[in-house]
Amino acid sequence: DSEMCYEWSREVCSVLRDVFKLPGFRRNQLEAINATLAGRDVFVLMPTGGGKSLCYQLPALVFGGKTKGTTIVISPLISLMQDQVEHLLEKGIKAAMVSSRGDAAARRNTFQQLKSGDLSLLYVSPEMLTTNSQLRNVISSLYHRNSLARIVIDEAHCVSSWGHDFRPDYKQLGQFKEDFPNVPLIALTATANERVRLDIVFNLKITGCALFTQSFNRPNLYYEVRDKQRDVLAEIKELMKVKYPGKSGIIYCHSKNSCEETATKLNRLGLKVTYYHAGMDPEERLQVQIGWQEGRYQAICATVAFGMGIDKADVRFVIHYTLPRNLEGYYQETGRAGRDGLPSECILYYAYRDATSIMTMIDRDKDIDYDTKEKQRTFLKQVLQYCENQTDCRRHQVLQYFNEKFDSKDCRNQCDNCRIATVCEFETRDITEVTKDIIRTVLAIQGDNVTMLHCMDVFRGAKTAKIQGAGHNNVPGYAAGKDVDRTDMERIFHHLVAQSILKESAVVNRSGFATSYLRVGSRGVALLSGTEKLSLTFLKNGAA
Ligand code: ADP
Ligand code: ZN
DSSP states (O other), rough: GEEEEEETTTHHHHHHHHSSOOSSSOTTTHHHHHHHHHTTTEEEEEEEEOOHHHHHHTGGOOOOSSOEEEEEEEOOOOOHHHHHHHHHHHHTEEEEOOOOTTTTHHHHHHHHHHHHHHOOOOEOOOHHHHOHHHHHHHHHHHTTTOOEEEEEEEEEEGGTTTTTSSHHHHHGGGGGHHSTTTEEEEEEEEEOOOHHHHHHHHHOOOOOOOOOOOOOOOEEEEEEEEEESSHHHHHHHHHHIIISOEEEEEEOSSSHHHHHHHHHHHHTTTTOOEEEOTTSSSHHHHHHHHHHTSSSEEEEEETTTTTOOOOOEEEEEEEEEEEOSSSHHHHHHTTSSSSTTOOEEEEEEEOOOHHHHHHHHHHHHHHHHHHHHHHHHHHHHHHHHHOOSSSSSSHHHHHHHHHHOOOOGGGTTOOOOHHHHHHHEEEEOOOHHHHHHHHHHHHHHGGGGHHHHHHHHHTTTOHHHHHHHHGGGGTTTTTTTSSSSSHHHHHHHHHHTTTEEEEEEEEOOOOTTEEEEEEEOHHHHHHHHHHHOOEEEEEEETTO
């Protein structure tokens, strides 16, 4: 029996059964546990809810292996640590945490326990490691007494500035492998595209690690992008009252205000909904969370702060009321639906104007540097491409982002695009010439600071006073698109922004208002003189 081939296997099984009270392992758990007990560095990629914690909590209690002593867990979220420590203590496992929140006496006590080797697991925040030299000294002395069992880096994508949740304090975690070269390290994350993954391995200095990865596909989730022009609130009401009566969901909004407003509007429609965001005090948030978990609220209008570390298995719908800022976040947020494996829905309401306003927010954000802004713009354009894409399987697109090949046949019509494909035909059209016309139009008038809407009007040959006043009816490209269908034209413009052929940038006027103006992007100029061809897939006319 391959499960019994290690000296610690018997112990592993009894800890699983007697301490964690679980009937068996899930995918990759035992493999990861064996690798770390064998002293290897380990990298675990598992979707949210996959069972990452067990991969390091169980080995922390197995002493038949090479390692004895304390496991140090680095985790970015204090609430998450608290939760885990409580669960461990309930199971009779000696665990504690050190964070900026605890008082001095509690911390002294924890250090005392740590020094005397009383703790199986110690959770620490990365900030603590940076700022508290006493903590570093205690860990170091554990090491010198051979009592540092292993180091765990939870939410390891925070190491990468290419991840969606980079934390500067994570950068220095690479120091562990230098200071304690023979202590096995475990890095775990639910999200990592190729680039982030390489970053993690490189930054943590675990190039020889054993990698455990698995498909990120969530077969029970249905994905759909809906046009936000229609009556969104009435649709949400329908979904909650008719399709999922008495079932729970999350409605993601982009700001605190929007959370509160949306919740109020849904209340007026007779729905039990409340809101959750970072502006509320912790006690209030806890009450909301509990109310939702116990079913007193059917749904919560929340910012992306909601959901991390929340273990509710029967979330039936996740709605994005506005565009997510990146696909990683989108995957995470939708991933909170259907953890019990039962069918659940993920609906994204898309309006191009939301992308424009997020772009503006990025442009205007004073707290981030140029590189970060560029990354955020790139992320947003990927979301835009996803939303604008009306033909490719959603699963295929999301998983491609994680460099996972997914055959859309396996979607089984569990996304809007696959469903449409069963009743409609598509055609791929060459849009090179019309794109060149658009570029010429924009080049001719961008010096006058013009909006996308204005450019579309010029391109279509509208005769507005604004156009005539600016003399834009005499520029090259005016009316070049008079024969292009309006909806198609809008799609093409949006597609060109997503492709960096056009770009929108915010300009702030004297009164502090920002307007987005359209310009030709880096790729646009090259395209005009080059031989590159562009195409776009459309639903065949009349087929719908
Ligand atoms: P992650 O950190 O990957 O999001 P968790 O470690 O929090 O996931 O585990 C998610 C849920 O799955 C928890 O409720 C946990 O108890 C449960 N779980 C983990 N491993 C197993 C297992 N082998 N068998 C059954 N349930 C498990
Ligand atoms: Zn599909």
